[in-house]
Amino acid sequence: MSFQAADNPEDTRLQRLQEVLDSGTLQQAKRMLNALHPGEIAHLLEALPIAEREIVWGLVDEENDGEVLVHLTDEVRADLISKMDRAELLAATEGLDTDDLADLIQELPHTITREIIESLDLQHRSRLEAVLSYPEDTAGGLMNPDTLTVRPEVTLDVVMRYLRRLKSQIPPHTDNLIVVNRAGKYLGVLFLTDLVTHDPDDTVVEIMSLDLKAIPANWDDGAVANRFEQHDLVSAPVVDDEGLLLGRITVDDVVDVIREEGEHQFMGQAGLSEDEDMFAPVMISAQRRALWLGVNLVTAFLASWVIGMFEETIEKVVALAVLMPIVASMGGIAGSQTLTLTIRGIALGQLSGKNTRWLILKELAVGGLNSMIWAAVVAVVAGIWFDSTDIALLIAVAMSINLVFAALTGAILPLALDKIGIDPALAGSVLLTTVTDIVGFLAFLGLATLFLL
Amino acid sequence: MSFQAADNPEDTRLQRLQEVLDSGTLQQAKRMLNALHPGEIAHLLEALPIAEREIVWGLVDEENDGEVLVHLTDEVRADLISKMDRAELLAATEGLDTDDLADLIQELPHTITREIIESLDLQHRSRLEAVLSYPEDTAGGLMNPDTLTVRPEVTLDVVMRYLRRLKSQIPPHTDNLIVVNRAGKYLGVLFLTDLVTHDPDDTVVEIMSLDLKAIPANWDDGAVANRFEQHDLVSAPVVDDEGLLLGRITVDDVVDVIREEGEHQFMGQAGLSEDEDMFAPVMISAQRRALWLGVNLVTAFLASWVIGMFEETIEKVVALAVLMPIVASMGGIAGSQTLTLTIRGIALGQLSGKNTRWLILKELAVGGLNSMIWAAVVAVVAGIWFDSTDIALLIAVAMSINLVFAALTGAILPLALDKIGIDPALAGSVLLTTVTDIVGFLAFLGLATLFLL
Structure with missing residues (x-):
C-alpha cells in the first residue's frame, strides 16, 4: 500500500475519492475534497466521468471554485461554466489574480463579463484590459500585471519597510522586486535573496541584478517557455516596445505552456486537441473525431485510386496485392521518424537557415542507408515466398524509392507547412502518409506494369 | 526584422551565430557566445551540425563548460564529453551544484568519477552519494541536497543575520528556508516573502507554513512534476521514509522533466528517443532507426500473410485489392485516437479503477457511432465506383467491425502494457497498427470469401 502510494500518488487519491463516493457519505467526500489544493481538485475532476464530475463539482467549496476553474483544461472548464448560474460565476471570479481572471473571463457569457469588469476598481480594470489586449498565447496574454516595483535610489531598509506594510498583498511567486525608473521603464530586478543578504543601508541600484532581460509583450508563448527553460527563471518582467513595464510572467504559467505544447504535438498527430476532455459526451467526441x-x-x-489504375496488373500477378502494403507501410514509418524529429526541431526553434539544409541531407542519407538494408531483407523474403526473382527485385527497388522519398518529405513538409503558417504537428502526419502511400503504390505497381508484364 | 525577432528569438540567435561563423572572426563568435546564458549556449550547440558544433564548443569559456553540459540533452552531452580530456572534465565539474554534478558524473568515465568524488570534502561527498543512491528518475535522483535549514524556535531576526553571513552561498531558486527539528526531521518552510514581511521579533514557528507537504524520495519524477504543477511550486523538500530532510527539488529541474515527458510521448510513437540528437552521425541515426x-x-x-491467405479471392475480385487499404487505414486512425487519449490519461495518473471501465465503454460508443457514419460513406462511394451493392455492403460491414475493434484495442492495449511494465508510448502505436491491419484485412477479405464467391 505504502509502496503503491509512492509509485503514483494521483492514482490512489482518485481511488480513495471513488471509494468514498461509493460507500461513504457526501459529507465525507466533501471534507476529503476541500482539504486538497485547487490544482489537485481540478486534476480529479478531469479524471471523472461527467455524471460523477457534476456531483463532485457541487461539493467544492465556493471560495475554491475560481482557483479550480483556472487549473482545469479548456474543455472541462467550459462544460462546468456552462452549468453555473450568474451568481456562482460572479462569486468564483472574486479574488482571482488578474492573469487568471483574464484567462477565465474569455470563457464567460458576454453579459457576465461586462458585469465583472464594471465591478472592478479603475486600477484593476485597466490592468485587466491590458492583459486582454494581447492574444492569449503571447507574453502579454500570459503576464500578470500585478507587480511589486521599487525605485533604484531607495535603500534596502526602505524596501523592507514597504514590504512589511504590504504583508499579505505580495503576489505569488515573488522571487524579486522589479526596479523601474520614474517613467515606469524597466531597469532590473532586486532578488529577495539579495535583499535579505545585503546591508539594509545599501541602495537598490547597488544590489539589483541587470542580468534578467525583460520579455517583449508580443513574444509567443513558446519563446517565453524556452527563455524560462534556458535561464532557469522563476519569474520575468514583461515590457512594451518602449521598455515600459507591463507585468510579469511566473513559472507556474510557463509550466502549463510547456505541458500543453507537449500534449499538442503528441495528440495533434491523431487529430486530437490537447484540451480534449477524456470523458466528453459520446456525441461530442464522435463528432469531433469524425472530422x-x-x-x-x-x-x-x-x-x-492509385491502386485502381493498376487493376489489370494485379489481376495478372496477385502477389502484388499481397505485398503492396509492405512498401507503403515501411515508407510511412521512415517518413514519420524524420517528420517527428523535424517537428521537434521547429518547436524548439532549432531549425533555421543553414542547418536545415544539413538536416535534409542527413535524413536523405539515413533514408538511403536504411532503404538498402531493408529492401534487401524484403527482397529475400518476398523472393522465396513467391518463388520469383522478378518480384524480389521489384519490391526492393520500389521500397528504396519510397523510403528515400519519405525521408525527403518528412524533412521538407513540416518546414514548408510552418512557413505558410499551417501547424505541422496537426497536418504533417496525415499529409506525409498520403505521400508515402501514393508514392509507394505508384512505384511498386507502376514498375510492375512496366517490367513484369 | 524586429517583428521576426519578436516571433522567434531563438531562430535569429542561431542565424546570427551562423553569420558570424561564416564571415566574422572566431574571436567575434567567441564574444557573442560567452555573453549568453549556459542554457542558451546548450540550445545553440544542439542546433548545430557536428562539425560546427565542435568548433563552437571549443569557443565556450572553460568556466561555462560544466553548466552548458548540464543543460544539454543526453546524446549531445555524451558526444561532447567523449571528446574532452581528463583535465577539461575535472575543470568542468568544479563548482557545480550537487544535483547537477550527480547528473553529469554518471556519464563520465569511471576513473574520472572516482577522482572527482575523492576530491570532494566529506560533507559534499556524502551528499553526492545520497543523490546517486536513488535512480535518476525519482525524487531522490532529482533533488539537490544543498539546502538552507532553520530551527523553529529562532527569531526572524536571527534568520536574517544568518542569511547575511551566508551571502553568495544561497542555493539558486531559494524561495523558502526549510524548517527542521534537532533530529533533522522536516517540519515546514519559512517563505522568504513571509520572512521579509513579518516582524523580526517573531519566531520561525509562528510564521512558517505547514501547507507544503514534503515529497518522499522514492516518488517517480512524473509524480513530482504533477505535484509541482498542481500546487504551483517553486521548490519542495524531499524526505526519506522517516520524514528526515534529504534535499530539495527546484522548479527548473521539474520543467525539464515535463519537457522530456512530452517529447517522450511524441517521439516514442515514431520509435525515437527524446534524447535523440538531431545532427547525430548518419551511421548512428540509421542504425538506431533501422530497429x-x-x-x-x-x-x-x-x-x-493475412492478405496472402485470400489470394484466390483477390484473383476473382480485384476490386478487393483496390479497396482493402481503406479498411485498414480507417481502423488505424480510429484506434490511434483512442490510444493517444488513453496514453495521456495514464501519464497524468487520471486512469484508475472505475473510470477506466467508463472510458472503454465511451470509446466503444464513439467508435461505433463513427463506424456507422463512415461505413455508409465508404459503401456509397465504393458501390458507385465498382457498380456493386455486394462490395458496398461488404466494405461497410468490414469497416464497422474494424473501427469498433480498433477503439477497443486503443483503450485496452495501453492499459495492459502499462500494467505489465511496458511503456505504452513506445510500443502502443506499432502494436495497435498490427491489430487494426490484421483485423481489417481478415474482416474484409474473409467476409468476401464467405459471401461474395
Missing part, C-alpha cells in the same frame, strides 16, 4: 476520420478517408481513397 | 523499421517490417509481413 479526422473523414480527412483520412479522402486520402485513403486517393491511395485506392 | 524500428525492422519491427514494422515484421508486422507488415504479418499483414501481408
